[in-house]
Ligand SMILES: Nc1ncnc2c1ncn2[C@@H]1O[C@H](COP(=O)(O)OP(=O)(O)O)[C@@H](O)[C@H]1O
């Protein structure tokens with residue numbers, strides 16, 4: 016069911032995709048127009064562009080959170096653009112790790128539960144899940160905070176919990192939407208280091224950002240620029256060359 | 257009569273089930289008209305989410321309907337002292353022409369809802385959900401039956417008058433009576449018992465063959481065997497199994513066994529029979545529906561589970577119904 | 592099959608919103624407790640009445656004159672006793688007495704008809720015309736004890752004094768709560784019943800199958816008599832109790848409705864925090880059906896908790912406190928029911944009804960709001 020990442024073709028293939036909100040109504044918004052894009056395994060892609068240019072919309076399509084109005088999306092060999100929502104949800108929890116701008120943690124729940132709750136629908140037994148969570152918390156030096164409620168954590172700690180949560184299912188693809196928008200320089204650097212490690216483990220990373228510190232960092236192998244829902248620039252940079 | 261608490265509860269429950277199905281029916285109409293799996297439109301997304309509402313509504317309605325059948329039988333048992341001549345639930349059923357009809361419709365509904373849920377389950381497991389339109393057309397057909405259930409129930413209960421003189425199982429199920437049921441009850445045990453065991457054996461053999469091989473013809477044969485098993489078992493319950501269960505040479509009520517003084521033995525009996533019938537019918541029923549490769553794959557996946565459940569049902573049914581026949585002190589046949 | 596992880600999530604979710612859920616459970620439990628009290632009480636009263644009746648004679652024969660209940664000549668007993676299958680025929684002398692001091696109805700009976708059913712707790716049966724025994728209920732309610740004087744006024748306002756010589760009890764409370772037993776002669780004097788007449792006759796029938804036949808025979812040979820069989824009384828009681836509890840159930844159904852509207856409101860107006868939580872879980876891979884399942888499991892947990900709490904409350908209310916809230920509504924036929932010790936019977940059937948009418952509609956009502964909450968867009972988290 017998950018993604019076969021050992022195939023020879025591109026990991027993600029986006030073909031003539033458009034996303035129109037409120038289609039056919041007077042308030043219709045064309046968030047993305049005829050985007051075609053292929054992402055290879057192991058790339059670190061920065062999606063750049065001003066606010067409102069469609070970065071988040073594109074990420075949600077790549078991350079199987081929504082379906083395109085037109086066009087086709089392939090994940091590996093699998094056509095995901097017309098799958099029923101239940102199948103998309105399954106792909107999300109098995110193949111993707113998400114990091115959001117506002118972290119989106121469950122505030123009144125302990126750190127450990129924050130890591131485990133999202134995977135409850137999966138077939139994984141609770142014991143395995145807990146072991147995996149403890150290993151992750153250890154590697155993010157959060158072991159002593161596992162019982163703490165997220166509400167009581169500092170910004171940096173929350174960011175680490177969010178990243179640990181993204182790694183729970185050991186996903187091949189990490190998707191991050193403006194992950195540094197609320198971080199100071201020190202925490203941004205810390206996040207970039209962690210992402211670098213994840214890249215070194217062979218994961219594909221896609222980051223939407225308009226923070227130059229991120230898209231100019233050495234981690235990024237490719238930048239894709241969007242403007243008004245159109246793809247305006249696509250270049251390979253840094254380590255990718 | 258209507259103001260009996262049990263009757264009130266039943267009418268209330270059936271009204272609720274009807275309301276739930278009407279909500280589901282509204283969605284079904286829209287799905288039949290607008291469903292388009294290839295569209296990325298908001299309407300399609302909305303419809304897709306509503307299918308979850310409908311399947312949950314149906315699941316709950318199914319559960320409520322099962323409880324409602326049991327409550328119906330309990331209520332009959334409870335009100336029988338009000339009728340002259342009634343000694344158990346059967347007597348209450350006979351007090352009014354539509355009594356048996358209500359029971360029949362209720363049981364038919366339980367089966368229909370279960371089959372719908374099975375088809376729905378199969379369909380929701382595929383990525384292309386090819387059965388959507390069919391499913392929702394079937395759902396629309398279910399609604400009138402639920403309405404009929406409510407209406408018949410109303411007719412039955414409002415037609416009941418205390419002091420009414422009715423006949424009970426003693427006369428109804430005895431050889432002297434008229435009609436299908438008494439004919440069954442009047443079947444000499446020397447004929448009924450072999451018939452029952454022949455059908456059970458046939459069913460078991462076909463079921464085991466189905467577990468072993470995958471021919472489509474076998475699935476259809478199993479369907480036939482399941483239907484046979486259902487009716488022959490009901491007949492056997494009335495004609496001779498009940499005698500052993502009650503350990504009395506003349507008590508033939510099919511409902512008393514649900515009562516506490518028979519240790520609720522009726523529950524495993526009927527649950528087992530229901531499972532053995534339903535799950536053996538499903539493969540044969542779903543085969544003609546499996547027109548796409550995705551459905552066929554899912555059906556292959558589900559069939560072994562269904563067949564095993566049917567086998568479990570059969571064992572449960574046989575164990576609980578024949579236990580007394582094998583080990584109880586009552587002997588009807590000299591051997 | 593049962594996903595314990597998801598159950599655990601539902602529990603955690605309920606716990607995190609405990610104030611809101613607790614309020615819901617309390618109101619819900621109160622509704623269940625009222626409905627439950629009605630069902631428990633009527634069932635207990637019915638059991639009580641049936642117990643009384645099993646102790647009563649198979650047939651009671653009254654005489655009807657001009658459509659009214661008249662005194663019956665004692666020689667009718669002779670005629671009836673000669674029918675085959677009839678055991679003892681006993682003339683009974685009894686009547687109602689309204690005591691204006693305590694404002695209660697008492698039933699005064701002659702000793703003859705009741706001897707066997709009564710069990711003396713203390714003292715002895717009346718041996719002189721000015722002695723009487725009283726039911727334990729009467730003793731508890733009005734306080735006369737053995738040796739005390741019981742002063743009654745007859746129809747011509749003449750005061751008659753009786754010494755309480757004993758206190759009795761019977762299997763059924765209904766019987767003892769308003770009963771005073773006097774010697775037959777004293778009672779005839781008191782009510783002015785002439786010799787040779789009785790209030791009614793009780794007929795003992797050995798074979799229950801013959802009761803109806805004998806009743807018909809009595810009506811045929813003694814055309815001015817009205818035989819009432821025990822079964823007829825049972826039916827009447829049964830219908831009466833069913834009708835009463837049905838009535839009350841119907842009334843309380845509207846209370847239930849009001850509660851359901853509240854529940855609907857609660858379920859629809861989920862908090863912003865809860866919405867946010869659902870959005871996050873959906874984005875991270877929960878399906879609509881998972882959220883829906885979790886919400887419905889929460890509803891089921893709430894229902895079951897409320898059901899158990901409500902049932903306990905109803906039990907306490909009816910059997911420990913003696914149903915102070917409902918008693919006046921239910922037993923309209925007699926003013927006098929002091930500290931009523933109800934038989935503590937709980938019938939599975941009553942529980943099934945109670946569960947069916949309270950849990951089923953609650954679950955049905957939470958379905959649509961739960962689905963609404965569950966079908967948000969997974970990409971909501973990407974916005975704002
Ligand atoms: N649910 C929605 N309904 C209507 N318009 C939307 C919705 N989501 C996003 N948009 C619009 O789509 C465009 C792209 O938004 P978004 O992808 O969030 O941009 P970015 O992430 O680059 O800031 C914006 O004009 C935004 O207003």
Ligand SMILES: [Mg+2]
Nearest residue numbers: 070071192973
């Ligand atoms: Mg954005």
